[in-house]
Amino acid sequence: MTDSGADGGRIVVGISGSLGSLAALHRAVAEARRSDVEVLAVLCWTPPGDELGYRRTPCPPVIEAGRDAAVARLRQALDEAFAGRHAGVRLRCQAVRGDTGHTLVRCADRPGDLLVLGAGRERGRLARLVHPSVTAYCVRHAACPVLAVPRPPLQRELEALERGGGLREPAAGN
Template identity: 80%
Template sequence: MADGDVSADEGRMVVGVSGSLGSLAALHHAVAEARRTGVEVLAVLCWTPPGDEYGYRRTPCPPVVDAGRAAAVARLRQALDEAFAGRYAGVRLRCQTVRGETAHTLVRCADRPDDVLVLGAGRERGRLSRLIRPSITAYCVQRATCPVLTVPRPPLRRDLEALERGHGLRDLVAGN
């Protein structure tokens, strides 16, 4: 799924892609910037085996890893199809599925000084969930050696979240 090679000193737009609306907005933003500047876009989908790395280390099973890798490749292809409706993006676009925890892996992938790491803004989270698992965006901003660009949530995502909150409140009031 690679499209052209890039010299080691040329910057890239490294984009975390998961298939979420936020990650697709980040991908669109990176592609628009790449059209303007001529840099390559590297779309990265991070994945871990079912049960996460800790579970896999306890009970290794190569077919499970193969299935996880295949699912990640399929998810990345689907995300690209959804982002560009099956058409050519109009830029040098290289895609990778990388095994590893998302935040750490994205920071490792955006390792050139001229890179820009592009992330979609995550879903609003409560205080407790932020304590248990820090956000990918916060981790990347704190540890990346290149600039990090966070693309705001698209209006559709904000509307969907508002509907979800309103629906949950109606259920609570109705006693369901």
């Protein structure tokens, strides 16, 4: 990434608290150190029952509780990512109400922005139809470059455990 500070560029990174999003946050911070731009960490949230459910039965305390939970999850993710230390870059954080893909694309709207995401887990065809990939959505719709950070090895091992595959032996020399 080139220095985009002069044209208002920044690095927008999607945060959920998952290992993949924390890896994306670390990559975004590394990119920001090289290019001296601000990092905007965004955690997207929707009300319980999604927006459609909320519109059918609006309840302002539910929105307030959802926002508070999102802010707490964002703080926890940042604490986990940096162990309570300063990230070493200009870091701004927002919990934004909205569908994840659409909201991240909307946040990364400046010339020179870079959108950084965790690549997420590989899923079957049916799962992709029911819950489309945020990364794929952002790649198709973003007006700026999108960097998809591969899942960290620990996340792949945990997913293998969930599928019943057990832990693999490390390769020789690791």
